[in-house]
Amino acid sequence: MRFRLRRALIATLLLPGIAMALEAPRQTLRFSGPRTEAARLDLVRQGEAALAAGNPRGAEEWFERAGMMAHEADAELGQLRAMLQAGEFRRALAFAAHIAGVHQDSGGGAGMYAWLLHLSGQPRVAQETLTRALERLPTDALLLATRELLNAAQPVPADRLLEAPARFAPMPRDADGQPGALRALASGVLVDHGITVLTTAAALGGQERVWVRDGLGRTTSAVVTQRDLPTGVAELRLDPPLPVAGPALVLAARDPFPGSPAFAVGYALKDEPATPAWPLLRIGFVGAPTGAPGLHLPGTAALASGGALFDNSGRLVAIGTLAADGAAQAVLPSRLRAIGGMLPPAATDGAPRLPLDELYERAMARVVQVLSVR
Numbered sequence: 001m002r003f004r005l006r007r008a009l010i011a012t013l014l015l016p017g018i019a020m021a022l023e024a025p026r027q028t029l030r031f032s033g034p035r036t037e038a039a040r041l042d043l044v045r046q047g048e049a050a051l052a053a054g055n056p057r058g059a060e061e062w063f064e065r066a067g068m069m070a071h072e073a074d075a076e077l078g079q080l081r082a083m084l085q086a087g088e089f090r091r092a093l094a095f096a097a098h099i100a101g102v103h104q105d106s107g108g109g110a111g112m113y114a115w116l117l118h119l120s121g122q123p124r125v126a127q128e129t130l131t132r133a134l135e136r137l138p139t140d141a142l143l144l145a146t147r148e149l150l151n152a153a154q155p156v157p158a159d160r161l162l163e164a165p166a167r168f169a170p171m172p173r174d175a176d177g178q179p180g181a182l183r184a185l186a187s188g189v190l191v192d193h194g195i196t197v198l199t200t201a202a203a204l205g206g207q208e209r210v211w212v213r214d215g216l217g218r219t220t221s222a223v224v225t226q227r228d229l230p231t232g233v234a235e236l237r238l239d240p241p242l243p244v245a246g247p248a249l250v251l252a253a254r255d256p257f258p259g260s261p262a263f264a265v266g267y268a269l270k271d272e273p274a275t276p277a278w279p280l281l282r283i284g285f286v287g288a289p290t291g292a293p294g295l296h297l298p299g300t301a302a303l304a305s306g307g308a309l310f311d312n313s314g315r316l317v318a319i320g321t322l323a324a325d326g327a328a329q330a331v332l333p334s335r336l337r338a339i340g341g342m343l344p345p346a347a348t349d350g351a352p353r354l355p356l357d358e359l360y361e362r363a364m365a366r367v368v369q370v371l372s373v374r
Contacts, residue, residue, distance in 0.1 A: 040069040047078045048164055054173045054217075056085035073103040077165035080112060084278070085170055087216050087245070089361035092116065100129065107133060107140035108166035115157075115168050118150050120360040121263065121281040126150060142166060154268040155280065162275065170217030170276045175240075178219055182211055182371040184274040186306035187266035189319055190214065190366045191249060191343050194241040198339065199306035199370050201227045201234035202322035210236065211371040215364035217276040218242055222370075231331045232321035233339060236370070244365045251343040252315040255332040256286040262317060263356075265363040266307025279307075279367045281360050286317070286330075308367050313351035314359050316343060 047062035063078035076099050083092035093116050099109030110133035117126035127150060134143050142160060149155050149168070157168035188199030190212075197212055204210065204224060213219040220242055226235040256262060265281045286309075309318035309330060318330035336343060354362075 036069060040066050040072075040075075043069070044075055044078060044165075047075070047082070051078070051082060051085060051171050054171075056082040059085070071102075073099060073106040073108055074165040076103070077108050077112065081165075081167060081171075085216060087361065087365050089116075089120070089364055090355075090357045093120065093357050100133070104133075104136060107137050107143040107146075111142050111146040112166050112168065114146055114150065118155070119278050119280055121283045121356055123150070154270050156268050156270050156272075156275070156277065158275075169278065170215065172276045173217045173219060175211070175219045175221060177221070178211065179373050181273045182373060183271070184267065184269045184369055185210065185372050186269075186370045187279070187308075187320075188212065188236065188306050188368045188370045189249075189308045189316065190242060190244060190368055193248075194243045195238055197222060197236040197238065197368055197370065198233050198319055199236060200319075200321040201229070201232050203306060203370065204234055207372055212236065212238060212242070213274075213276060213369045213371060214242055215278045215367065219371075228339060231335050231339070232329065233319055233331055233336075235339070242365070242368070246362060247314075248344065249362075249366055250315050251336055251345050252311055252317045252333045253345055255334050256311065256317045258286060260286050261312055262286045263310045263312070263359060264307055264320075265310065265360075265367045266305055266320070267367075267369050269305055274369060274371050277369065279363055281363065283356075306370060308363070310359060310363065312353045312359070314354045314362055315351065
């Protein structure tokens, strides 16, 4: 009897260890050796190929299988990029925090996490995250490049920041007939179930045909169908459309009052070939404390180039344009309602506030780059 009790006690004590041993292969190495590593890297390559082919769901499965063989940063960074390519920013941001915390010997996770924080309206937290990473890895080339990017007036990733596995931009999903090199003209807002883009007419010049790319890397052609001179807004008709999942974009029921919080979303513009990009969100207020008209936002430059201004419920409260004298101006709901009825009005002013990461997630597919042939 005593022997059976002792054996049962030993088995009870060993069970957690056995369970941990059985579970460990999911987190660390399932097998070891050069053949296994070659097989793992092949899975990572399959994931990259799926991303390049515009299949983020399939890509995530390939990367996850590679992660089951070894808990390495390259596979998890691939998973992160697959989430972003699918437009799942909230999920991606949480996963980026995991990679940054677990893989502290690699700059990719911390760099990507800092970049996503910077893009989504948290530049101070992004700088703090990057500073801590550089204290651990002061010579890491990717982290040093990230520091330059975060301090740039027009932050556009280039060179090593466009290389896998820590690519700081979506993969391109080119349209049929798309020319090789495009330059960025402006930002724009996708409305009317993905059929129409509203942007600033001043940036288009005399062009009648342009290209549009969203924050998921999808590109399509567009024809300029209207230039609304009184508001400075131009209308582009997409062919084919860029369908958007989730709630429809609605127009705020009334113009924002001075001092109300606002979120400007647009793309950084540089005079060089435009690569796919994620938009930049900045937080601020509409109007000055004295009630003076205009926008007083950290993101005014991006907004003036055709970007969007949202309230804290994700409703559109302005489209940025340039006036005839070159000054930035905002076309508010009272004037936007006259543009074709493509933006349904909000049913109520009592909509719930959105978390910042959800607001950014919605904007990824709704705020676009407007491009032209170089």
